[in-house]
Structures are given as C-alpha cells and as structure tokens.
Amino acid sequence: MSLPLATNEIEDVPDISIDWYRAVTGLAHDAPGWVQALADVATEAVILVFGALVLANLWRTRRADRRLRVLAFAAPAVTVLAYAISEVTKxxxxxxxxxxxxxxxxATIAECPEPGDWSFPSNHSTIAAAAAVGLAVAWRRLAVVVALLAVLEAFLRVFVGVHYPHDVIVGLLLxxxxxxxxxxxxxxxxKTRLAALQHR
Incomplete structure (x- = not known):
C-alpha cells in the first residue's frame, strides 16, 4: 500500500516560507499606522539610499588612485548585472x-503588483545585496552600514507583503x-593594470 505524497500548500513554494510570510505580514497588519507608512516608504527609499552612496563613492574617488576608481565604477556595474540576472530568472x-x-x-501594506510581475527572486533584495557588497569592497568604512541596509530591505519586502521570505533570501544570496x-x-x-604601468 503506497502512502500519499505530501504536497505543499502552494505548488513550488516551501510551506515554511508561507508560514513565515503569514507571520511577518500579520505583524505588519498589527503595527501602528505610522510604522506601516514608514515601511511602505522605506522599502523604496533604501534603494535610493544605495544609489546615493554609489554616487557619493564615485565623487569621493574621482581623484583617487586607479584601483579605487576602478572599484568605484565596478560597484554600480555589478549591481546592474545582478539585477539583470534576477530579472531573467523571474x-x-x-x-x-x-x-x-x-x-x-x-490586506498588505503595499499594493500587490500586477499579474506577471513575478515574485522570485526579489529584485529589490538582489539590488540591495549587490550594491552592499560593491560598496563594502570599494568603501570599506561603510561595510557594516550597507550590510544592515540590505538586510533591512529584504525584511521590508516581506513586511509590506509583496515577497515570500525565500524570495528575499535568494535575492540577497544572488x-x-x-x-x-x-x-x-x-x-x-x-591590480594587473597597475603592475603593468609600473613596469613600463
């Protein structure tokens, strides 16, 4: 006699992710109105903060040595690349x-995106993590701050109701x-380019 196979509540979505989603959105629903409003704004504002930090780093390194300038330009480049990979994966x-x-x-805090605006992985989390790593390498003093911002962004995407926890976790990793x-x-x-210039 064969036993029936266990099935997930939603196909291809881990049940634990659904449970966590319910828990976090329930917490959001019970939060004060000002917290909900702040979260709704912050989920987009954090990405703008990353953009501002990237621009600030480009300005900061405009007269720095070649290595720092390369890293400053690489930070937004890898962020765009990570976003593109995330979008294709969706x-x-x-x-x-x-x-x-x-x-x-x-009811979720944020308006649910239109059908066809897919959930997995989270673009916001992918962008935040990529920008955080890029900035941490290019501007080490900011490493802890940008890491915390990336984690905050991932949490907020679940808190406002538009992503499962596994969406944002994979987004962060990606x-x-x-x-x-x-x-x-x-x-x-x-480094290779600098060494070549020094040996001329």
Missing part, C-alpha cells in the same frame, strides 16, 4: 506574488555572489 520561474496566492492573509565575483575580478584587473 521570467523562467514565473512565481506568483504571495499577496495573490496565500490564503487567509489580510546579489552578494554576483557582486563578490564581479568586484574580485575588477580588483584583479586593476
């Missing part, structure tokens, strides 16, 4: 947003891995 996975699929969830590899390559190229 088109293959085509996972619906939790605000459309999870039963029993009260952004960090792509950026780390890209920044390592940029540092190596800058």
């Amino acid at each position: 088109t293959f996975v085509e996972q619906e947003r939790p605000c459309r699929e999870v039963r029993g969830v009260v 952004g960090a891995i792509v950026a780390a590899a890209g920044m390592a390559l940029a540092a190596k190229l800058a």
Whole structure:
C-alpha cells in the first residue's frame, strides 16, 4: 500500500516560507499606522539610499588612485548585472506574488503588483545585496552600514507583503555572489593594470 505524497500548500513554494510570510505580514497588519507608512516608504527609499552612496563613492574617488576608481565604477556595474540576472530568472520561474496566492492573509501594506510581475527572486533584495557588497569592497568604512541596509530591505519586502521570505533570501544570496565575483575580478584587473604601468 503506497502512502500519499505530501504536497505543499502552494505548488513550488516551501510551506515554511508561507508560514513565515503569514507571520511577518500579520505583524505588519498589527503595527501602528505610522510604522506601516514608514515601511511602505522605506522599502523604496533604501534603494535610493544605495544609489546615493554609489554616487557619493564615485565623487569621493574621482581623484583617487586607479584601483579605487576602478572599484568605484565596478560597484554600480555589478549591481546592474545582478539585477539583470534576477530579472531573467523571474521570467523562467514565473512565481506568483504571495499577496495573490496565500490564503487567509489580510490586506498588505503595499499594493500587490500586477499579474506577471513575478515574485522570485526579489529584485529589490538582489539590488540591495549587490550594491552592499560593491560598496563594502570599494568603501570599506561603510561595510557594516550597507550590510544592515540590505538586510533591512529584504525584511521590508516581506513586511509590506509583496515577497515570500525565500524570495528575499535568494535575492540577497544572488546579489552578494554576483557582486563578490564581479568586484574580485575588477580588483584583479586593476591590480594587473597597475603592475603593468609600473613596469613600463
């Protein structure tokens, strides 16, 4: 006699991610109105902060040595690359947003994106992680601050109701891995180029 196979509540979505989503959005629903409003603004504002920091670093290093200038330009480049990979991944996975699929969830803070605006992985988390790694390498003094900002962004995407926890976790990992590899390559190229110039 064969036992029935266990099935997830939502196909291709881990049940634990659904449970965490319900818990976090429930917390958001019970939060004071000002917290909800702040979270709704912050989920987009954090990305703008990363953009401002990238621009500030480009300005800061405009007269620095070649290595720092290369790393400053590499930080936004790896962020764009990570975003592109995330966006392509979405088109293959085509996972619906939790605000459309999870039963029993009260109204979310953020408006649920249109159908076809896929959930996995989280672009915001990918961008935040990639920018954080890029800035941490190019501007080490900011490493702790940008790491915390990236984690905050990931949490907020679940808190406002537009992503599952596994969306943002994978987004963070994707952004960090792509950026780390890209920044390592940029540092190596800058070092090789500098060595070549010194031996002329």
